[in-house]
Amino acid sequence: MQLPATTAAVLYDLDGTLVDHDHAARAGVDAWCRELGMSGGQWERWSDIEQRWFSRFENGRISHLGQRIGRCREFLGRPELGEAEALELYEFYLAVYRENWRAFPDAAPSLDNALAAGLKVGILTNGAQVMQQAKMESTGLWREGMVMCATVEIGAPKPQPEAYLGTLERLGVTAEEAVMIGDSWLNDVAGARQVGMTAIHLDRGGDSAGSIGSLDEIVWG
Ligand SMILES: [Mg+2]
Numbered sequence: 001m002q003l004p005a006t007t008a009a010v011l012y013d014l015d016g017t018l019v020d021h022d023h024a025a026r027a028g029v030d031a032w033c034r035e036l037g038m039s040g041g042q043w044e045r046w047s048d049i050e051q052r053w054f055s056r057f058e059n060g061r062i063s064h065l066g067q068r069i070g071r072c073r074e075f076l077g078r079p080e081l082g083e084a085e086a087l088e089l090y091e092f093y094l095a096v097y098r099e100n101w102r103a104f105p106d107a108a109p110s111l112d113n114a115l116a117a118g119l120k121v122g123i124l125t126n127g128a129q130v131m132q133q134a135k136m137e138s139t140g141l142w143r144e145g146m147v148m149c150a151t152v153e154i155g156a157p158k159p160q161p162e163a164y165l166g167t168l169e170r171l172g173v174t175a176e177e178a179v180m181i182g183d184s185w186l187n188d189v190a191g192a193r194q195v196g197m198t199a200i201h202l203d204r205g206g207d208s209a210g211s212i213g214s215l216d217e218i219v220w221g
Helices: 021-036 043-058 064-076 083-099 107-116 129-138 161-171 185-194
Strands: 009-012 120-125 147-150 178-182 198-202
Touching: 009 107, 009 161, 021 043, 021 083, 043 064, 064 083, 083 129, 107 120, 120 129, 120 161, 129 147, 147 161, 161 178, 161 185, 178 185, 185 198
Parallel strands: 009 120, 009 178, 120 147, 178 198
Antiparallel strands: none
8 A cells, every 4th residue: 555645753552552461461461360360361352341441531531541440440340449459450451461472573664664764663552651651762762853652641542633633743743744654443543533633544354445454555655
């Protein structure tokens, strides 16, 4: 897929786009269940709970920490858990999640190609800055000159327009000069297009029309 000739900056989503979030989350929840003496095979239930609580955060209804607390209480079936206690329990999941971060094989070559093409490269993610920076570094994806734009710090998550506009400002480019690449239709495509950016939908393993199945399909310059 060819980029517009006006492209000056590329923004990548992180989870599901550069790093295999599902692999790490599945390892985390399996280990957590063993630790807590719960039955295994609960990945789908966890994934469903994660998506529901995370979208409440993305809709501006709860804080980033609030969605962690909510996920923990619901998954463990313990609505009475105090906030600190829930976050402490969640730490076990997070530790295993962190140990299992791995980059998709097409991620590093894509970032290198974007930088070699002279483009500004930003990471636009709804995750928290410290964790997402660590994720990029520990998977070997962080490159000198890239800009980490974590929406928790920007103050508005994708797909709220302020998330993209705040990022464009940080990169010093207009919407017309920026291309967003990511696996979420809502957050990385629809939201980005709404503010005037070009967007490329990454549908790993899929073959939907208008999407790419791998970052390798992007043509640089
Ligand atoms: Mg994603």
